[in-house]
Amino acid sequence: MQIFKVGGAVRDRLLGKPVTDIDWVVVGATAEEMLAKGYRPVGADFPVFLHPKSGEEYALARTERKSGRGYGGFTFHASPEVTLEEDLIRRDLTINAMAEDDQQNLTDPYQGQRDLEARILRHVSPAFAEDPLRVLRVARFAARYAGLGFTVAPETLELMRQLSESGELEALTAERSWKEISRALMEDQPQVFIQVLRDCGALKVLMPEVDALFGVPQPEAHHPEIDTGLHTLSVLEQSALHKQPLAVRWACLLHDLGKGLTPEEQWPRHIAHEHTGLKLIKAVNERFKAPKDCQELALLVGKYHTHSHRALELKASTLLELLQSFDVYRRPQRFEEFIAACEMDARGRKGLEQRSYPQADYLRGAAKAAREVAVQPLLEKGFKGPELGEALKRERLKALKAYKENA
Template identity: 95%
Template structure:
């Protein structure tokens, strides 16, 4: 039995980056031997075990053979005679196909270290094209390591293009796709993920609504970058720079989908794009079964982001409707995330990345004013039921009018 550290732990050590998760591969062992040493089996598809003390994953060396569509269409073979090299060749990228023994002696049969130095994301073997999930994984790695200058090797991009055209991407489950998308959006340069998907044709398959934004112009006076797709990437980039959570990043990606529906004769204006985009945002949410908080914020940002930009001009009654829509009294965090998405949208414009966004504090102040209305005095006056609701609404409207007057002085 020989045990090797493999994959990301080896890659990140060689890059000088922090190593978080460690995966191990065991060569020359049987399931029975692993169980005898106290390892606990997990996973129904192939032999993976948890270490009895550390809890880390140890997998028996295995080979795989394609026998169906999609990510799950494989037959795995694990036995003591599977070599380390045979196990490594089934991996996606050369930089993920290296192994180390306990003395840090490197096994690198597919030249991963050379590609690390060349800053290349290159597939290990033609079998790369058998797993459509790898298109998303490579795009995610491109986003993760963009700051180090990594790019996708041309021949790997060609395989990704072939996969995108083959129909295999459509066999991916929503759960697997979302897991990769969510991880990619939380990288330091998530816009690179979208760029790579677009370059290999996968964006058109997975998110045609986002792909349709490229080449759609906006008024230069408001959007110096003009192109709606370029703007979307910039908004995503700003969200990452400002360390926004996944909910905000997802909303940033989808906020302008309605502009992709504008007839060319109406360009560069996009009248009512907020309302038009809602059905598209809903479709993307459902396609990937995004978490509920991501779905809700994306729809709300899509519908109300121009309200956010025009916050200082809004009537008190419109402000109140906006606050009610977000249920700021019980869910203040969601409104805070809306404000963040609006600010990222404003900053995601060429040359305006550093411009202040006074609307943010103004909206926070409006929410505070509305929340400050006390319910108890109204109860003491005898209001109840629907009448109490109307009375509260009236008092909140008064509070917002007073807030607007004070803010305009």
């Protein structure tokens, strides 16, 4: 029995990056031998065991064969005869197909170290094209390592293009897709993830609503970058630069979908795109079964982001309606995330990345003014039920009028 550290742990050590997760491969062992040594079995698909002390995962070396559609369409074969090289060849990228023993002796049959030094994301073998999830994974790695200068090898991008055209991407489950998308959005350069998906034709399949934004112009006076797709990438980039949480990044990606529906004869104006985009945002939310907080924020940002940009001009009644829509009295954090997404939208414009966004503090002040209206005096006056709600609304409106006058 031989045990090797494989995959990301080896890659990140060679890159000088922190190693978080460690994967282990066991060569020359049977499941019975693993059990006899106290390892605990997990997973029904292939033989993976938990270490009796550390709890880390140890997988028997295995080969795989395509047997159906999608990510799960594989038959695995694990036996003591499977070599380390045979196990490594089934992996996605050369930089993930390296192994090392307990003395840090490197096994690198597919030149992963060479590609690390050349900053190239390259597939290990033609079997890459059998697993559609790898399109998303490679795009995610491109987003993670873009800052180090990594790019996708042209021949790998071609395989990704073939996968995108094959219909295999449609076989991915919402859960698997969302896992990759959400991880990619939290990388340092999430806009690279979207760009790589677009470059290989996968964006058109997975998120046609986002793909449709590229080539759609906006008024140059407000958007010096003009192209709506490029603007979306810039907004996403800003969300990462400002360390925004996942829900904000998701909302940034989807906020302008309505502009993809504007008839060409109306370009570059996009009248009521906030409302026309809602059905598209809802469709993307449901397609990937995004978490509830991501879904809600994306819809609210889509509907109200222009309200935020025009915050200083809004009537007190419109401000109140906005605050009520967000339930700022019970869910103040969601309104904070809305403001953050709108600020990223404003900063995601060519040459305006450093411009201040006074609307943010103005909206926070408005929310504070509305929240500070006390309920107790109204109860003491005998208001209850729907009448109490109306009286509270009137007092909040008064507070917002006063806030506007003094702001």
